[in-house]
C-alpha cells in the first residue's frame with residue numbers, strides 16, 4: 612500500500628520537475644540516504660519472512676523504476692536546455708567573417724624603405740646602429756673630444772654609467788669604418804635623442820639617416836651626385852640641390868645641403884618660407900682625423916658623410932606641418948597611410 616502511494620507520489624512530482632535542479636531535489640527526496648525509498652526499506656525487518664521477499668522485490672522494482680525515470684527525465688531536460696540555447700543564439704551567425712582591422716606601416720617606415728631601396732640600388736649597404744652608445748663613439752670618435760664646444764650643440768641624455776642615448780647617427784661612423792677598414796658605401800638609419808624643447812619642427816626623439824662613402828679619390832662632386840640622384844628618385848622628378856658652408860667637427864669642408872623646394876619648384880611658397888630652398892641635410896668630406904681614429908689610412912682614403920634629418924623629409928613627403936604627429940601614436944593620423952602598402 613505504502614509502496615503504491617510512494618510510486619504515485621513520485622510519478623506526479625517527477626512530471627512537475629521543470630529543470631535539472633528540481634529534478635535533483637526529487638531524486639534526493641526518494642533515493643537519498645534519508646529518502647522515502649530508503650525509509651520504506653527500513654520497514655522490511657518488521658515483516659514475516661515470506662512477506663519480506665515479496666516486499667523486497669517490490670521495493671527494488673520501485674527503486675529501479677525511480678532511477679530509470681529520473682535518468683530519462685534528466686536526458687529530456689538537458690535536450691530541452693540545448694534546444695532553448697540554440698534558439699536564443701540563432702541571431703549570432705557564426706559563419707560571418709570576423710572583422711579584425713589590419714594595421715598599417717608608419718609613414719617613417721614607408722619612406723625609410725623607399726630610401727633604403729634607392730641607396731641599395733646605388734650599391735650601398737644598410738647598417739644597424741645602437742640607441743645606447745658610448746661617449747667615445749657619440750663624440751670623441753667623430754672628432755668632438757671632451758670640452759669641445761661642439762658638444763654643447765647637442766643637449767645630451769647621459770645615462771648613469773656615462774653612456775648616452777645617441778644624439779646623432781654619426782655615433783655609428785667609427786664602428787662602420789672599422790668594420791670595412793677601407794672602401795665602403797653604407798647608410799645607417801636610426802633613432803636619435805636630444806634634450807630639446809619640443810615644437811612643431813623639433814622632437815626629443817627623432818630619426819636620421821647617415822651615409823658614408825669611403826674610397827680613393829672621392830670628391831664633393833660625388834657627394835652631390837649621390838644626393839641629387841637619391842632625391843630625384845624619391846620625388847620622381849629632377850631635384851636641384853645647393854651646398855652652403857656648414858660646421859661639423861667630423862667633416863672638412865662641411866656643408867648644409869638644400870634642395871629646391873618640391874612644392875613651388877623654387878618660386879617661393881609657405882613651405883620654403885619663400886626662399887625657394889629647403890634645408891635638408893648636413894654633409895661634407897670626412898675629416899682625416901675621423902678616418903685615423905678608425906684605423907684607416909687617411910693618406911690613401913677619403914670620403915663623404917651626410918646626416919639626413921629623416922623626420923623632416925617625412926614631413927616634406929607627406930605635407931605634414933607638425934613633427935609631433937610622427938611620435939603621437941594618433942590612429943586617425945596613422946590610418947591615412949593604410950593604402951600605401
Ligand code: FA5
Pocket residue numbers: 778779780781805807812813814815817818819821859861862891892893894895916917918919920921922923934
Ligand atoms: C648632425 O646631427 C650631424 N651628425 C649630421 C652630419 C652627419 C653632418 C654627417 C655631417 C656629416 P644636426 O645636429 O644638424 O647634425 O642634425 C642633422 C639633422 O637632424 C638636422 O638637419 C635636422 O633635420 C635633424 N634634427 C636635428 N635635431 C632635431 C630635432 N630635435 N628634431 C627633429 N629633427 C632634428
